[in-house]
Amino acid sequence: MIKILRADISDLELVKATRLESLRESPDTFTSSLEIEQEFTNEQWLERMARSQYFLALDGETPVGIACCIEQDEYPNNKRKLVSMWIDPNYRNQNLGSDLIDDAINWAKENDISEIELDVFEKNLGAKKLYEKKGFVMTRDNNTFEGYPGFYHTYVLKV
Numbered sequence: 001m002i003k004i005l006r007a008d009i010s011d012l013e014l015v016k017a018t019r020l021e022s023l024r025e026s027p028d029t030f031t032s033s034l035e036i037e038q039e040f041t042n043e044q045w046l047e048r049m050a051r052s053q054y055f056l057a058l059d060g061e062t063p064v065g066i067a068c069c070i071e072q073d074e075y076p077n078n079k080r081k082l083v084s085m086w087i088d089p090n091y092r093n094q095n096l097g098s099d100l101i102d103d104a105i106n107w108a109k110e111n112d113i114s115e116i117e118l119d120v121f122e123k124n125l126g127a128k129k130l131y132e133k134k135g136f137v138m139t140r141d142n143n144t145f146e147g148y149p150g151f152y153h154t155y156v157l158k159v
């Protein structure tokens with residue numbers, strides 16, 4: 001039985017381990033890397049968690065997926081960015097990614113967040129399909145991230 005945990009700072013080690021595993025397993029889908037984030041100090045993780053709500057999919061005690069809604073300096077109070085979306089390959093295609101997004105949407109409603117934005121690489125067809133299925137709408141096309149190959153799309157969901 002998989003459950004979704006809204007992580008708090010007591011879950012620091014679980015969040016850290018799951019995020020690092022996602023960067024190791026799916027290096028081409030994120031605009032960060034294992035090399036960068038494995039050097040983060042606990043203070044840096046806690047600073048990130050203070051600006052975020054992390055969602056963990058747990059099979060018993062084992063984390064098998066992660067997502068995060070994070071504040072951005074340029075965003076108004078009622079907007080968050082959905083980042084770090086990842087499901088363990090052994091658990092894909094079982095609606096867990098969809099379940100994480102559903103809980104992020106519920107969390108947003110409970111916290112007066114009315115807009116969720118995300119960026120996804122153009123070539124990441126599976127993730128784009130998932131986001132579109134959940135109601136995200138592409139707002140900007142063909143942007144690039146400095147230092148990363150390929151284009152990405154920005155999607156927005158009105159909660």
Ligand SMILES: CC(C)(COP(=O)(O)OP(=O)(O)OC[C@H]1O[C@@H](n2cnc3c(N)ncnc32)[C@H](O)[C@@H]1OP(=O)(O)O)[C@@H](O)C(=O)NCCC(=O)NCCS
Nearest residue numbers: 029085086087092093094095096097098120126127129130
């Ligand atoms: C993208 C990802 C999170 C999807 O997780 P998941 O748990 O497998 O997704 P779900 O089972 O909830 O999929 C729900 C729907 O999304 C779509 N979808 C998800 N993955 C898909 C894929 N690889 N190809 C096509 N459609 C896909 C389908 O429409 C699916 O619904 P359906 O099965 O009824 O057709 C997962 O593949 C992953 O971790 N990928 C690597 C990391 C990554 O790309 N993260 C996103 C960074 S922006």
